[in-house]
Amino acid sequence: SRFVASQMTPEIIDTMNVNLQQNNVDFRASGSKVKFAGFTKVYKRGKEKDNLLPELKEGDSAQMVSDDPAQHFTQPPARYTEAALIKTLEENGVGRPSTYAPTLDTIQRRYYVRLVSRHFEPTELGEIVNTIIEKQFPDIVNAKFTADVEDKLDQIEEGKQNWVRVVDSFYQPFSKEVSTAESEVAKIEMKDELAGMDCDICGAPMVVKMGRYGKFYACSRFPECRNTKAIVKDTGIPCPKCGQGTVVERKSKKNRVFYGCSRYPDCDFVSWDKPIGRNCPKDGHFLVEKKIKGGTQVVCPNGDYEEEPQK
Known part of the structure; x- marks a missing residue:
């Protein structure tokens, strides 16, 4: 359904906002109506309700039926998804279609960001690296610089710019900044954090270390003892498949969060969305909590049941 929807015409919605005033108090009413369903005929993102308003013109009087004294903050x-990040790169003229995939792969492989519910979240390492390069290379770490360089590279290809001059104009100031950074920036050591438990093999304290795929438990006597353990977050929710283990939060090699059974490999339950410990009233399938824009929503993975979104 999603594939078919991607080939269809966008949805068209008519919106209407009305401002009313009474005794120097402002009221606002808003309404919407689906004018053309478009792709939502085959792929609905959530419950869509028409909120119709009558035809009004300036000076009309209206009678209040009910009011909703809601305060909006x-x-x-929203954090970037892969699609939103690519769209932003396109809007700023940064990169090309052939470089988008390597860019997304690099920032995850170096553990600058991690995917949490399909949204990028910066890691501790990513924030440290970003702070350093913003301070040491302020002229380079910005979208305009990258877009300008790519534009000059296009001009070189077309014979409108001399590549030696372009590279030299970049390299001369950049080499000085690199020399300054090498002398001023001290090596940053990520201090090991005590894990609060002892090694199963040698009895030494376990510590939290940073690895290629994120943080993990390791023996403080490394390299003498090479015992390691993955860091998992226990949700306390019974496993929907075996009922004996509990659902734990794990991370894939691409730092994407998923949920599995604590009894793995004896139980192979896995889900990208977090189970909530209840079953679907329609088909008995376990329900999951999906993150949507502005909140979360409990849905059935089979698509036949969903609850009202929670902010």
Whole structure:
């Protein structure tokens, strides 16, 4: 359904906002109506309800039936998804279609970010690296610089720019910044955090270390003792498949969060969305909690049941 929807015409919605004033108090009413269903005929993102308003013109009087004294707070921008990040790169003229996939792969492989519910979240390592390069290379770490360099490279290809001059104009100031950074920036050591448990093999304290795929438990006597353990977050929810283990939060090699059974490999239960410990009233399948724009929603993975979104 999603594939078919991607080939269809967008949905068209008519919106209407009305401002009313009474005794120096402002009221606002808003309404919407689906004018053309488009792709939502085959792929619905959630419950869509028409909220119709009557035809109004300036100076009309209206009678209040009910009011909703809701206070709306400004929400921070949503975290980037892979698609949103690529769209932003395109809008800023950064990169090309052939470089988008390697860019997304690099920032995850170096553990600058991790995917949590399909959204990128910066890691501790990513924030440290970003702080350093913003301080040491302020002219380079910005979208305009990258877009300008790519534009000059296009001009070189077309014979409008001399590549030696372009490279030299970049390299001369950049080499000085690199020399300054090498002398001023001290090596940053990530201090090991005590894990609060002892090694199963030698009895030494276990510590939290940073690895290629994120944090993990390791013996403090490394390299004498090479005992390691994955860090998992136990949700306390019974496994929907075996009922004996509990659902734990794990990470894939691409740092994407998923949920599995604590009894793995004896139980191979796995889910990208977090189970909530209840079953679907329609087909008995376990329900999961999906993150949507502005909140979460409990749904059945089979698509035949969903609850009202929670903010």
